[in-house]
Amino acid sequence: MKPRFGRPDISRYADRFDVPGAGEGLSVTFLGVSTLLFADGASAVMTDGFFSRPSPAAVGLRRIAPDRRRIDAALTRAGVAALDAVVPVHTHFDHAMDSAVVAARTGARLVGGPSAAHIGRGGGLPDDEIVRAAPGEPITCGAFTLTLVESRHCPPDRYPGSITGPVAPPVRASAYRCGDAWSLLLRHAGGRTALVQGSAGFVPGALEGRSADVAYLGVGQLGLQDEEYVRAYWKETVEAVGARRVVLVHWDDFFRPLDKPLRALPRLGDDLDATMRIIGPLAAEQGVPLHFPTVWRREDPWSGLPGGDRRPARHERP
DSSP: OOOOSSOOOGGGGGGGOOOOBOOSSOEEEEOSTTOEEEEOSSOEEEEOOOOOOOOHHHHHHSOBOOOHHHHHHHHHHTTOSOOSEEEOSSOSHHHHTTHHHHHHHHTOEEEEOHHHHHHHHHTTOOGGGEEEOOTTOOEEETTEEEEEEEOOOOSOOSSOSOOOSOOOSSBOGGGSOOOOOEEEEEEETTSOEEEEEOSSOOOTTTTTTOOOSEEEEEOTTGGGSOHHHHHHHHIIIIIHHTOSEEEEESOBOTTSOTTSOOOBOOTTTOOHHHHHHHHHHHHHHHTOOEEOOOBTOEEOTTTTOSSSSOOOOTTOOO
16 A cells, blocks of 8 residues: 655655756756756746745635735845746636736736636736637747647646636635646747646547657646546647657645755655656656756756657547
């Protein structure tokens, strides 16, 4: 019987924190949970932008609001002065709570569905700085083209449903309902591509015909699912887009401040070891390098991709 208390020891996977470092040009910086900074020195987009990381007591018992001191400290440490877009992968608090503040601080447009728009309005963003994404339709943001594809949240979704009015913090965590969950496809003007799957949910067939060289794969709550689900998730994301490298995100304890070393979520909420027991062999069988990102470090996940030609996606569109 597997333990249900304590938390997995992330040091077991120390050898997988080996995404190649970035030089000049395009890089990706992991900033906890599913917050990723894609930047090329002139243009930048960020997923989520979640830095406040309130305590469990605050989330469970009190109203929560963006912590501007933590947000500013994180943006400064990551070297972020300006962004072209902030894109919440869905609108739970651990993804979208800070997104309006980050957009306002950096001059970014907030990109997402109706629920994200309500967070933007509640956070004081004007309508011309909020972009309502149409599923599957490309959006140009600086040097990046973003395509948001409909997806699902990994079960269980503790705050299901849509946000129906402006969210003006402080509010209960339950005000941040899931809203639209997205698979985010990014293409840089230089040709590099990535999938950001911020939640370990999927819509069967949604990514067929899409392609991405690298997949940033959310694994939060994946360790609570059975093996059939985990294998289906891999197939509908990594295999569907033909990714040649996978970098795991949404494994860290998002109640712990970013100025402390990251640690895995406790087993009561997830089981990273259970996830790795399935996807580790899957990745090895398919010859797909599997990594963890290093927080704050500029990385180049496209460097040294295995195979000279891109691995084709399933049923790739011409």
